[in-house]
Amino acid sequence: MDKVRFGVVGAKGIGRTHMESIVSCGNAELVAVADINEAAGKEAASKYGVKWFMDYEKMLEQKDIDAVSICTPHFLHCNMALKALEYSKNVLVEKPMAITVREADKMVEKAKTTGLKLGVVFQYRTFPVNREIKRLIDGGEIGKIYRVVMEACTFRTQAYYESDAWRGKWKTEGGGALINQTIHNIDLLQWLVGPPSKLQGQIGTMYHNVEVEDIASATIRFENGAFGILQVSIVDALDTSRLEICGEKGKIESNGEHKRAIMSKPLKECIADKKVWGGRPESQWLEIKPKTEEKGGHATVIKEYCDAIIAGKEPPVNGEEGRKSIEIINAIILSSFEEKTVTFPVDRDAYDRLMRSLSEKEMRQK
Template sequence: MPTIRFAVLGTGMVARVHADAIRSLPEAELTYVYSRTEEAGQRFAEAYGCRRSTDLEAVLGSAEVDAVAICTPSGTHADYAIQAARRRKHVLVEKPLDITLENADAAIQACAGNGVKLGVIFQLRFMSEALRAKKLLDDGMIGKLIEADAYMKFYRPEAYYRNSTWKGTHRLDGGGSLMNQGIHGIDLLLWLAGPVQSVSARVRTLKHEIEAEDTAAAVVQFRNGAIGVIQGTTSVYPDHPQLLAFHGTNGTLELAGTEVPYIRNLNVQDRPELNILSSQPPDDHLGEAHRLQFRDFIQAIRENRSPLIDGKEGRRALELVTAIYESSKYNRTVRLDEP
């Protein structure tokens, strides 16, 4: 099968994670990096042994590019995806798909209409312990779900926002602690517990001097009858590892870990031999999850199927985050669309 040749759009920290993932796969090749500035593009190209360009049309028009990995500010994701789709390039977008549902839907439609694959990076789903948790929950190991909670209590210093031209802004970040940091945990929550029916929330800016929220709390009603709590912050010190807690009629499962999720606690009422209590995450390489998602995306292109996390799947977490913002803004419970 032919090698899938990628262009990375953007040169920030996450672009380097994408580049490392591409270069780790024998079925992939990094051929181009696009940057709006010569200097950043030059540094990136030298580090990764690829061509560079400040001309997006030249990159998208190149016969040496089959797919793009979009690593630009969140509010630009859909625009780049649409431009790439129109040039018949497959699209893999770093989370979130965009910052509005309207833009996300436009990207989904553009990729479908031009016959190219669209994937959204939610790499934690590919980690072994997350997959194990998914199977346990799907198999009903803890019984009927009663409560499913996500706690993303992170800390970011003032310099994190001060040194960025877009983080924490409404125009390019689309939000704060939920849209940027917490959306990974929200995606896992939806994947593991199922779709949400309604949400009632409060978001506030309590510590950082930013436009968007740094503190959020929501109560959610799942379509399966369970209820849950979502908490997301970048305002608490010290930084706490992400924790997802699932409670059923027959036990509890806790999935801990921000970068490398692991089952911290499994307590099944009638199956004590299955119980787990661990404080030690697996010794997984931090870039492994991105590598696994890139591999699935490449296989989807070769097999002419949807990626495991396609545009529709990637949209789900965005829909919930935007519903949380709407609930807080208008002080009301917001119902989500039927899945």
């Protein structure tokens, strides 16, 4: 195999990006699209010269499809992925891979038992500057991490939520700002810093007429001992995107500009000074420059996913990796509603009970 033949389910929105990226990749080929919206499906099929299916399962029956790209509303991701795996198709699913961590568990297990490749789209990991930050951290450039702050605050109007009936509801979107807009940032946070051991979260709905959160925060303790603060929202008309990672040898800041500072001597030596109260080490700020001109994004995700299938290897972001951000998001929501610290792994039963309760409350209010 030198090309992976794709069927895309979901012809609108992010599905368009997937189709454009597939046809731009030398190791991928678009052969079919499925969408219950006849106009959207036929338009995409005509544009790319591929077959259109209204029935997703009919598309899965096609022998000339190696992988399925899932670009549908959140609540459909799990069942569509499981069905594709049953039909012996590899699966690339848009974020979030599922609404609950238990759904993600099912997807991971199914991929393992079938021996097929489950990939999740987290294009922030492909951006060259983020890969360079990852290389610096893993290489010990800033030493042991002890503190991290991430702010991911952007803006959506009420029109955004009213554009599709599934948005803004617990049962169909699975959350708000956390699971939709800032899941990329949360994935990046745990990819760079490591897995959390426990957290306390708060969520709220401040301004939008929706069930789900439009603002959230969490204090996080990571397995490596680091302390973290996460703030997210979709009510900030003036966007804020900031990442600060502090280590015992230096610091990384990313807020539009990307830079690092390395101290002249390690933090522990500075603190141990018994003569000078406020003595700080010398440091120098340096720009973080990627070693490539590539831009990253969906095309890179798809190329690397196809590379993995062709080579018989695991995708860079497989099901286990994709599940990590879902578990953090579930933990923040569970912590907020139960008003307590949540430890990892997240209690699947407790979270499922919470989701059932929120969905039933939604139905009673209709």
